Amino acid sequence: MNKKMELDIINLHCAGIDVGSRSHFVAIGQDLSDVKEFGVYAEDLQDICNWLLGNGINSVAMESTGSYWQNLYAELAKNGFDIILANGKFTKNAKGKKTDVKDARWIQKLHALGLLSSSFLPDETTEILRTYCRQRTNWLQLAAEASNKMQKYLKLLNMRLDVVVKDVCGLTGLKIIEDICKGNLDPNSLAKHRHYNCRKSEEEIAKALKGNNRQDFLFGLKQEFESYQFYQKKIADCDKQIDRFLKKQINLDPIKKKLKTKAKPYKRINKNAPKIELNQLAFQYFGGIDLMQIEGLSHATVLTIISEIGSEGFNKFPTAKHFTSWMRLAPNNKISGGKVLSHRTPKGSNRIKTALRQAANAIGNLKDTHLSNFFRKIAFKKGRQVAVSATARKLAVIIWNMVTKKQAYQPPTDYLFLDQKRKMGLVKRIKKQINKFDIKPEDLDFSTS
Template sequence: MEKKSLPLQVINYNAAGIDVGSRSHLVAVDQNKENVRSFGIYTKDHELLITHLQNHGITSVAMESTGSYWQTLFNALQKAGFIVLLVGGSQTKNVQGRKTDVIDCIWIQKLHSLGLLSGSFLLSDFLQELRTYYYHLQHIVEQIAKYTHKMQKALRLMNVRLDVAIRDITGKSGLAIIDAILSGNRDPHYLASLVDIRMKKSKQEIADSLKGWWRDELLFELSASLDFYRLYEKALQECDKIIEKALLKFAPVNTLLESDKEKPNRSKKKSSKNAPVFDVSSIAWQYFKTDLFAISGISYSTVLCLLTTMGDDIHKFQSAKSFASWLRLVPNNKISGGRIISSRTPSGKSYLASALRQAANSIGNQKDHELTPFFKRIAYKKGRITAITATARKLAVIIWNMLTKAEPYKKQQVKETNQKTKAAGLKQVERRIDALKLSQSELKTLFARASLLIN
């Protein structure tokens, strides 16, 4: 009896596949290797590629997201009227035979024509602009931290322990002392007199920390690092102004008039060293119509990251689970034979996921936060790192519900959930004690030990 083959049905008849590279792009319009063409990366080459696709009647194009090389070609194809599908490398890696660029683009064309590829999530144009500003802001903050550490190192190698005497060497007192050192003053008592009167440590202790061995090469490094620090501080202020201007430009017009009626009081959260200088809480209310700062642990930087890297596009996710999965905060469970053989969280860089992890870590350090019992329960079972990821996932779910439904933070509901979990744990303890069939004396001994541990 002959076996009948069941060929897959072609979904996209006028489909093409593009293998994106750093120096050239290979285009396949069918499954014939002879029809594969290579194009350059310049604008004129993009125009020739578009003409080539139009001559072959192509209406839909699938391309692999290789680094950042795909972005200019993707925009050019969209402007030309093509339906463009951006796919991750995980969907196209299982190519048959020896892997080459020609075979890759043919394989992408085949998968796309059969409808086996799903497009990546892409932000709207104005959010891509905001995200570019935010990424540049993060780069500036990283450079500020880098040169702050270099100044600390230069002082430490001269045994000038300003970082021990003063908590922040880039504060008002710290910078005044560094400027005096670079101007030639080496008297520790004079340097200590420059410290603000609110400093907790005594002037004598600060003066002791400022007595060291002065070396020309380290003083030069200190001076150069200070210049770079101030340069990036100025750039940070300029970037803050640009981001504020862009956020106000794209703010929803219909909520600007209503925001003053229901808008909560300005948040009294402490701002960090490099937090935005503008009113993030008011702008966030205009965009989201809910107060994200009601969640303890959510900082100005976290909300700014959410505004610039996600914004109103969060409504594109159908559920909170899909949003958390896109952030790579959900374990990628691999099940075979009814058993979970792997449950690792997918790797990948996401500024928003990192911001939520930082918020989760701060929640783990708080005693009275409503999510602290959940954090400690996971940390006890699987460790702190897993607890940070799990709490970040819970924050992502809470934020999705608040933004998509325009509802306030349900703090009481979280507390009630914790109480239910605690009650379930108590019932489990009772069942275990009943199963042991302990005597009255053994029960008294057990509860006496428990009371000693609590006290």
């Protein structure tokens, strides 16, 4: 006896859209007459919405194809449609020859049967901040390229500035390069720009700056220096825009605005960190949760978390396991016949995952902390690469619990930041001197009452 199995229709009045660069194919059913092609201009997007509304459609599914979906998504959302933005890997298994019409019908069929899940999308506020932060990252990458090219031209000029200074784009290096671009090629004069923190002496710096003075290399150095200055100005503009936007959002929220407690600014600020009060802004943005207390998290990492997911985005994940799985940091177990065939983390990445992996790598260089001890235990068993992924996942779980449950970071082993270590070292040296010279409180006119 033959049995026929049918799937129930979950979304009765739904449509599927195959998004393209020059046209969109919209399917409201499985017949060829139910598929219609539209353009990509603003009027065409409005025509799509009018056609869907005229056919009683209330739910739409489409692929996240490049950046072509964004304008269509915004127009559909404005007209009140329930939108499913699906990952392309869940819609690519259509049988037979691939065409745009068949893709649109296949997406509509999967959505009607309830087999598509929506991708994570941040709220509009976070999306705006994300644009500013990603633009800042682009300028940082261009500035790094200009810095590398400046070092290349200095080497071709036989001016080994990279040997005598730690950072060519530091205080000493930039002043020397600027003077060279102005036409000063005297090594002794250039060496006078030495900062007092520089370990090398003026004599050694002058010795390293005796070059061949080729005009073509000097021209290239000047061009790259001007580009570097331009990029730094653009980065500063982005910092100002991010600062204004964050303060505006905090002022709009009366609960966050009333927070009086200040975050502890213990961590050393990297030169590429945004020139804003990110410690306090992040503390208020997350409603009194100080992510900076987690060892290994830098200002750039916290800014990435704020701009990529936001404070409300964490609530879209029911558990920390859902959050780590979305970031592709959780093991992907493949089991057959009761045997685990593979447990590798799935392929794919996003900016938060990259930021947390960089933070995990920095944690691996720390000493005697809760997370660094965990890192070394995993690294001893399975290697550093696995330890980076495992520590990044642990960081994701900690951050999710802190933000969603409003819990402070309380590791079993306390981590001392640089300023705390200096304070403890100073106190220790003072106590040693007091014991050495047998100094008593009355000798220093200290009141003991």
